[in-house]
Amino acid sequence: GAVVSQHPSRVICKSGTSVKIECRSLDFQATTMFWYRQFPKQSLMLMATSNEGSKATYEQGVEKDKFLINHASLTLSTLTVTSAHPEDSSFYICSARILSSYEQYFGPGTRLTVT
């Protein structure tokens, strides 16, 4: 089956620093990748949609200069949280979709803690 990995699984960083999260599709080529964030006991909120080779499309209220997304290849998308603040602490989850499939395959998530 389709496998999506994320790295790192957990990260702790200091306020003001930047953190990069990688999302990889391991056994398929993902034409589209999605980035979500999830606060405790809440559902997934879509942050942005990225298509390989083009700029990401951000949801309303998500700062594109703060959450930099790069989808450089059909198997890799990265999310960089710039100048992180404690309120950015959250569970970040990526998913990947093949053009011909209705299903999204989710990565295992990255727990970010900003101190």
Added chain:
Amino acid sequence: GQNIDQPTEMTATEGAIVQINCTYQTSGFNGLFWYQQHAGEAPTFLSYNVLDGLEEKGRFSSFLSRSKGYSYLLLKELQMKDSASYLCAVRDWATNKLIFGTGTLLAVQP
């Protein structure tokens, strides 16, 4: 606009059957998904409905009525490991994005 409603919490007994409801209002509908999510983990796919009716997969079944904007997930022969959040998500026709409901936290008791 888009709105997806699910009960916040449910409790059921091991071995029993539980039905988790989901109602939705979307501008464009292109399928409904159910996911299971254990605490601290990513969602795992359970079912997909795009046409009206019942889809059965082992102990899990999902039903859809597009005219009523309604779906349910039915879990049979509940096991303790079924304790998790169950997320209903609707795919938007125009954008193919998944819009998630708030999730239903199911607690299975002995």
